[in-house]
Amino acid sequence: MAHDVFSDAWAQAFGERINGNDAYRNAAGAWEWPLVLSCDAAPDFAMAEPRSIHLDLWHGACRSVRTASPQDLETAPYVLAADLHTWKEVLDRRLDPVFGIMAGKLRLARGNVG
Numbered sequence: 586m587a588h589d590v591f592s593d594a595w596a597q598a599f600g601e602r603i604n605g606n607d608a609y610r611n612a613a614g615a616w617e618w619p620l621v622l623s624c625d626a627a628p629d630f631a632m633a634e635p636r637s638i639h640l641d642l643w644h645g646a647c648r649s650v651r652t653a654s655p656q657d658l659e660t661a662p663y664v665l666a667a668d669l670h671t672w673k674e675v676l677d678r679r680l681d682p683v684f685g686i687m688a689g690k691l692r693l694a695r696g697n698v699g
Contacts, residue, residue, distance in 0.1 A: 590669065591624045591636035593652045600640065600650035610645035617643055621653045623666040623694065630669060637664075663696035 589595060603609055623637040637653035639661065658664060665682070667675070671690045674680035685691035686698060 590632075590672065591622070591638055591652075596638040596650045596652060599638070600647040603640070603642075603647040603650075613642065613645045616645070618662045619657075621657050621661040621664040622672075623653070623658065623664060624672050625666065625668045627669040632669065661695065664694040665696075666692045666694045 620640045620642055621637050622640070623635060624632070626632055626635050637658060638650060639653040639657040640650045641648040653661075665686075667685070667690060671680065671685060675682055675685060675691070680690065682691060683698070686693050
């Protein structure tokens with residue numbers, strides 16, 4: 586993805602990739618909750634403030650995706666947060682998100698792993 590990570594354009598491209606992924610569609614067939622992905626500020630990479638995206642995920646589809654609002658961060662049933670380096674590992678498929686949570690690299694700020 587050639588967009589600034591966790592920007593609105595990046596979020597739109599990410600949502601399109603989710604919807605084009607048959608493996609995700611099959612694995613997430615019972616998922617019915619919004620999810621916020623949050624990236625800590627990374628001043629060394631021109632990200633002075635944290636950035637977050639809100640995904641409306643429903644039965645294996647991403648119905649919508651957008652930059653998360655402060656209210657989204659307070660009300661989303663699931664919020665995953667990490668630094669930029671960890672998100673890069675997840676997005677490059679070098680770190681499984683569940684393992685990342687268990688290892689303390691990804692923070693489940695809200696929600697339950699079970």
